[in-house]
Amino acid sequence: MYKIVAKQKLNHLVEKMVIHAPFVARKCMPGQFIILCVEEGDERIPLTIQDYDREKETVSIIYQIVGYSTQKLAQKEVGDTLAHFAGPLGVASVLHNSKRRVLGIGGGVGAAPLYPQIKELQAQGVSCDVILGGRDKDYVILQDEFKAVSNELFFATDDGSLGTKGFVTTVLNELLAKGRQYDEVIAIGPLPMMKAVVSVTKPLNIPTMVSMNPIMIDGTGMCGGCRVTVGGQTKFACVDGPDFDGFEVDFDEAMRRQSMYKKQEQHICNLKLGGGTNA
Structure with missing residues (x-):
């Protein structure tokens, strides 16, 4: 069992949890x-590591309340426990600390998932600028955390x-038009956003890494969903x-596959939450 040691509501749909998970914190x-599994026998859901503290043996996760499992997770409070919390999984980001900017x-x-990469690059002496985007100001999360680890x-x-x-690409284009030069861009967010960023950086040959964590389901490679x-x-x-060269990712295919089972997912969620088959 893994104890919840802190919980923070970032907006009405997004929350942060800090979990005591010594073995994960040691290696991630x-x-x-x-x-994680909220309760024994529950659905297994993959969530990206937002931060970790090796001394306190904690791992921080951020989740958006969109389905049955995340709604159930949101009902947990500080002092409660999670049945399972396995990791670290996936390939660690390749951080190019030889890049100047x-x-x-x-x-x-x-x-x-962007935050720990920028935090580590900054610790290694790389100058990092950051653009954060959202529907409105309440959806722009981790502002204070990024202020502490970014140049601008x-x-x-x-x-x-x-x-x-x-959009974030609006700011990106403005920065490039002003003569800002970057050795690499790291873009993480919804698939259409990452595709839009690559459409700007690829013609300029600015190396761009993206994260395909939005399409992960099983987390072990067995389901084929990602x-x-x-x-x-x-x-x-x-x-x-989950990180790949953005120039080489087929975003159109990924977006088609991501939306393939939306109706079925909503139907199952409604049933589990007692909403009925026509909800």
Whole structure:
């Protein structure tokens, strides 16, 4: 059993939990993830590691309340326990500390897996700028954390309630137009956002890493749900990634597959939550 030692509500849909998990905290690295079960016999869900503290033996996760398991997880409070918390899983991010200037771009909850990468690069002496985006100011998370580890921090919101009105690519284009030069971009967020970032950076040949964690399901490579074409080859986000060269990812295929079972997922969620078959 894994004890919840802290819990924070970041907005009405997103929460952060800090879990006492000594073995995971001892080994995990930026880019990796865990698999948890809220209760014994529950669904296994993969969640990216947002932060870790080896001395306190804790691991931080951030989740968006979108389905049955995350709704059940949200009902847990400090002092409660989780049945299973396995990891670290996935391939750790390859951090190019030889780069002089890196731009991190996080969309929504994509800021969570971006944070440990920027934090580690900054600790290794790399100058990092960060763009955070969201639907409105309440959906732009981890602002204080990124302020502490970035050189400059920029915001983009759909409604203009924080920073630039527009998308993260709006800010990206503005920075590049002003002559900002970056040796690498790390973009993590919804698939359409990452595709849009690559559409800007690829013509300029700015190396861009993306994370395919949004399409992970089983987390072990057995279900095939996170299959993605990278450089013309079939890869699995959970065992070969989740980080890949953004220039080589077939985003269109990934987006088609991600939406394939939305109706069935909602139907099962409604049944489990007692909403009925027509909810």
